[in-house]
Structures are given as C-alpha cells and as structure tokens.
Amino acid sequence: DAGVIQSPRHEVTEMGQEVTLRCKPISGHNSLFWYRQTMMRGLELLIYFNNNVPIDDSGMPEDRFSAKMPNASFSTLKIQPSEPRDSAVYFCASSLVDNQPQHFGDGTRLSIL
Amino acid sequence: RKEVEQDPGPFNVPEGATVAFNCTYSNSASQSFFWYRQDCRKEPKLLMSVYSSGNEDGRFTAQLNRASQYISLLIRDSKLSDSATYLCVVNKGTGNQFYFGTGTSLTVIP
Numbered sequence: 432d433a434g435v436i437q438s439p440r441h442e443v444t445e446m447g448q449e450v451t452l453r454c455k456p457i458s459g460h461n462s463l464f465w466y467r468q469t470m471m472r473g474l475e476l477l478i479y480f481n482n483n484v485p486i487d488d489s490g491m492p493e494d495r496f497s498a499k500m501p502n503a504s505f506s507t508l509k510i511q512p513s514e515p516r517d518s519a520v521y522f523c524a525s526s527l528v529d530n531q532p533q534h535f536g537d538g539t540r541l542s543i544l
Numbered sequence: 545r546k547e548v549e550q551d552p553g554p555f556n557v558p559e560g561a562t563v564a565f566n567c568t569y570s571n572s573a574s575q576s577f578f579w580y581r582q583d584c585r586k587e588p589k590l591l592m593s594v595y596s597s598g599n600e601d602g603r604f605t606a607q608l609n610r611a612s613q614y615i616s617l618l619i620r621d622s623k624l625s626d627s628a629t630y631l632c633v634v635n636k637g638t639g640n641q642f643y644f645g646t647g648t649s650l651t652v653i654p
Binding site: 479536 | 576578586587588589593633641642644645647
C-alpha cells in the first residue's frame with residue numbers, strides 16, 4: 432500500500448519566491464497534518480485537517496503561510512513570499528481516526544537562499 | 545513548561561547493552577502515547593504504541609505511569625541498527641493532535 436506521498440523531495444529557491452509543497456495522504460485516512468522540523472525547534476505542528484476541514488492552524492507562523500485541502504486525497508502548503516528562516520524539513524502526515532498514530536511522508540527539504 | 549519533555553542525550557552505548565529513555569508530559573488528560581523512531585534525514589516512523597498496562601515488542605518494552613505522567617522505552621540487547629533518535633508522542637487529550645518530544649539520540653557502538 433502506498434504511504435503518504437510528498438513532493439517535491441527537495442526545493443531550493445531564492446528569498447521572495449512562492450513555494451508550494453504537496454501531499455497525498457494514505458487513502459481512507461481522514462486526518463492530515465503539516466509539520467516543520469528544524470534542529471533548533473524540533474517537530475512543530477503547523478496545521479491539522481479533519482475530513483478536509485482545517486481544525487487548528489495556530490501553528491502557522493504568519494500570514495505568509497497558507498494550507499488547503501480541496502479533497503480527501505490532496506493538500507498543499509504554500510509560503511509566499513519565502514524567507515531564509517523558512518528553511519526546514521516539512522513533513523505531511525495522515526492518520527485514520529482520532530488518537531491513532533500518524534504516518535509520515537518522506538518530507539520536503541526546503542532551502543531558501 | 546513544554547507539553548512533552550525528553551532528555552536529548554546523546555546516549556552512547558555498546559552493542560548488547562540495555563538502555564532506557566524517559567519522557568514526561570504535562571497534560572493529565574492525555575490518552576494516547578507512542579514512541580517513534582527517526583533516522584538521520586528520514587521521516588519519523590512509528591515504533592510502538594504505549595498501553596496502560598505496559599507492552600513489549602521483541603527487545604522493546606514501553607511503560608506508562610499516569611500518576612507521575614511519564615512514559616518510558618527500554619531497549620534490551622542493543623543493536624547497531626537501533627542507532628536513531630527516539631521521539632516521545634503524546635496526544636493533546638481531545639481530538640487528533642499530538643505533541644512530539646524533541647527526541648533522544650541513541651548511538652550503539654560496536
């Protein structure tokens with residue numbers, strides 16, 4: 432069975448550019464999570480969707496970040512404009528039902544120059 | 545106080561040793577607990593769930609102490625392949641949100 436699929440695996444872009452990260456959750460999972468991981472801050476939850484509806488976006492750093500989930504099989508995380516401090520590994524995860532463990536994608540390694 | 549706290553280590557142990565990690569959590573309403581493993585430059589992967597009565601999976605044993613609000617992971621007969629970062633995960637109490645610890649680094653030495 433396919434796991435969580437993220438794209439791209441790596442992204443290097445210049446400050447000020449728009450960045451779009453994509454995620455396909457495991458089929459049948461009703462919850463989707465976007466995380467950011469850095470050495471300094473560890474794994475941080477950015478936003479969480481349940482049945483395609485954003486439930487908690489309190490972890491989104493600022494207005495430059497936005498996330499959508501137009502259907503059960505696709506989500507995007509967008510940064511516009513990007514800044515060097517956004518450089519991190521961004522993970523998408525999904526889970527089947529409440530309180531069940533989350534399954535992570537391979538992550539997107541983002542570098543903003 | 546952080547929702548989940550772990551000793552970051554690093555723990556450097558010889559092959560065959562037994563090593564234990566603890567993790568404390570602050571929300572007494574938390575109901576679900578997990579240990580994840582993360583290899584360098586990889587995604588976190590579920591290692592095992594932690595049940596109230598304690599549970600074992602091969603060389604790995606997980607324990608939960610609700611009174612003191614901590615969970616533990618014991619690894620017996622350490623293998624080189626156990627070298628990784630171990631993340632403690634605790635749910636928020638309601639809904640489907642989890643807190644991840646910053647991880648404990650383990651290196652098993654030949």
